Amino acid sequence: MPERILLTGGTGFFGRRIAEALKARGHTVVTPGRPDFDMMDPASTLRTLEQVKPETVVHSAAHYGGLGICVAEPIPIFHRNVLMGVNLFDAASKVGVKKILAVGSACAYPGQVAGDMKESDFWSGPLHPSVEAYGFTKKVLEVALRAYSRGQGIIGQMPIVTNLYGENDVFGEYRSHVAAALIKKFADAVQSNAKQVVCWGTGAPVREFIYSADAAEAVARLLESGYTEPLNVGTGIGTTIKELSEIVARLTHFQGEIVWDTTKPDGVLRKVLDVSKMESVLNWKPPTSLEAGLAKTIKWYLANKAEADARQ
Template identity: 85%
Template sequence: MPDRILLTGGTGFFGRRIAETLRERGHTVVTPGRPDFDLMDPSSTRRTLEQVRPDTVVHSAAHYGGLGICVAEPVQIFQRNVIMGVNLLDAASKVGVKKFLTIGSACAYAGSVNGDMKESDFWSGPLHPSVEAYGFTKKVMEVGMRAYNRGTGMIGQMPIVTNLYGEHDVFGEYRSHVAAALIKKFADAVIEKKKQVVCWGTGAPVREFIYSGDAAEGVALLLASGYSEPLNLGTGIGTSIKELSEIVARLTRFDGEIVWDRTKPDGVMRKVLDVSKMKSVLDWTPPTSLEAGLARTIKWYMAHKAEADARA
């Protein structure tokens, strides 16, 4: 049965892909934005939900970015994300929303987890200091959804999403995810005929990457499943930052030297999700390979470079 869905962050990098995917499945998706819909204002949030009257809320709006912004803006990241999430949960419960899905993050896992991260590890220890402020806001939302479920019956869902990349991402170094930051670095180097690209850290950390279109499909499948525990959403495939850099260099046709700035932080040394439960619950595996997804992203970026670089 198609739902009437209110989607926050519906014009953002990931939100627009979620909107497209849900509409393809027959849902009515409403994506209100500022100034009329201000998630930092509880009255504005409540008023908008009363006007839309959704069956389901999908919360993909966030104040976020890569390692740079997580280190530079811990207060803003914590404050804005917690306030937006709590305002939305409360308003949704008061207008009779049946289901609330919030986008989680692998940043919410303990920094000391060894091996691939299972859902049972979600509360196993402190977060890595570099992403603590952002990651803990996802834990706040899980606790909040459980509280509202007990108090009002509203069902909560949370896909724990690994590193995203794809078209319409933020490519500037300060707010970008690692894949987008590398794409811009290497594309700029080719355009400017540079013989050297400097990358952060040692290149040794291992990360997992999922194409945004695949992740949106996973969100839609989770929504339809009714599964109400946090669920890892990723590929389960680890790639070192060095390997990622080399793939991006090849796809952008950069033939110079890659230099590693070891004064910059690496972050957690390994962050890969165990996706066995995802495959079981959703009967699904993300179809896009890292190379194919990066090739699509780079093609889009080069065709829209001025517009993409202007995004803050």
């Protein structure tokens, strides 16, 4: 049944893909943005929701970045993300919103989970210090979903999304996801005829990557599923950062040496989601392989490099 949906962050990297997936399924999607819709301001947030009158809210807006920004800016990351969520949930409850889907993150999982992470592990221990400030804001959203469900009867949903990559990402190292940061590093090296590329850490950590369009399709499917427990969204496939770097080097035609700066932190050594529940609930698997998705992303980046590099 088509719904009227207010989507936060709808012009951002992941949000625009979610908007496309929802519209393709017949939903009416409204994507207000600043300055008219300032989620740091409770009055602006309430005013926007009163004007839009959504049945459903999908909350994908976030102040985020890679490991660099998580380490350097824990206070802004925590403050902005919690305040946006608090203001949004409060406004939604006042205008009669029936359903809220809040996009979660694998960063919210405990830092020392052994093996692939299951939804039942979500509250089983402390977060890794490198991503604690950001990850805990996603735990706050999960608690908010339960609180507003009990107190107001609002249906709550949370996809716990693994590492994203794709077109329209932020490619500067400071704010980028790891895949985008590597794409820029190797593309710049090819452009400047550099003989080597220096990458963070040891290359040993294992991560999982999902193409942004696939993750957005999972969000759209979850919204329509009626499933109300947190749900992992990923591929279930682990790739070392070294392997990822080698794939990106090959796809960008970099011929030089990859050097590892071991003075930089690795973060959690393994972070891969158990996606068996996702496959069962959504009756679906992400169709895009890592190599195919990276090839699409690199093609877009090279065609839009100046614009992409200017994004902050």
